């Protein structure tokens with residue numbers, strides 16, 4: 001089968017012909033129908049040897065939708081024929097965070113983003129291929145008749161945005177002032193989720209004019225090129241600020257723009273810093289969180305929103321065989337929304 005594999009650290013991936021894996025034990029074999037490209041793939045491929053404890057060659061792809069076509073002897077055969085999206089956090093299922101339904105903070109996957117393998121495409125063979133193995137049905141969510149090209153980006157872009165918003169629903173109501181900083185693959189979904197959850201005022205921030213146009217189109221009440229300009233006219237600051245950039249020019253100004261009791265959610269990791277503490281100029285009752293991805297229950301919820309047509313995912317579709325070129329385009333900033341690759345039928 002065709003697979004997009006990283007064969008050396010600090011290099012581009014290659015399209016290779018490899019044996020189709022066979023499911024063993026509790027494993028399920030998924031025929032891939034769509035797989036999204038993520039900027040974190042670029043971070044993995046750019047890394048020096050030793051940064052990640054991932055065996056090479058590694059098939060990339062942590063946003064995967066497809067159909068279960070095979071099962072190992074100990075697997076639940078009822079999954080065969082089901083359309084699914086793969087939850088990319090292959091948690092232990094037994095630690096205290098897994099028991100709480102917070103598998104994205106599984107204690108066996110400490111130091112996420114670096115070090116130990118997390119799941120498909122991030123240490124284990126991923127879904128930028130014609131087929132992939134999933135160790136257990138615990139990492140699958142049924143998608144029914146929802147288009148796989150829509151479902152694939154839900155595995156990371158959708159799930160991460162949903163989790164970042166959902167944890168702060170107590171702050172989202174008709175009176176809320178919410179800021180979404182960075183209107184890309186995640187931010188454009190966050191705007192729609194805030195709208196769905198009933199946020200009163202949604203203000204988008206991005207330095208790209210085309211992103212601001214998209215923000216207005218999908219439901220932002222206002223759009224600005226900078227955090228300071230976006231918050232200058234607010235009476236009392238913002239209740240909830242979702243920073244999908246996490247850059248030096250966004251995190252600090254966002255922290256300063258919180259209303260009393262407000263929260264800053266830093267999702268992007270572009271090197272922004274914020275000094276926190278009592279009496280350092282932040283609003284009373286400030287909160288700052290830095291969520292990582294999301295649990296399976298949130299993936300099921302975001303799939304349900306897509307099924308109901310509440311969530312519109314901006315995608316660009318390409319054949320799997322063009323993966324190397326599409327990664328180049330992603331790196332150059334030439335992709336708006338999410339690039340999704342489709343294997344040959």
Ligand code: ZN
Pocket residue numbers: 038039040041062156157
């Ligand atoms: Zn990702």
Ligand code: ZN
Pocket residue numbers: 091092093094095096097098103105106107108
């Ligand atoms: Zn665990």
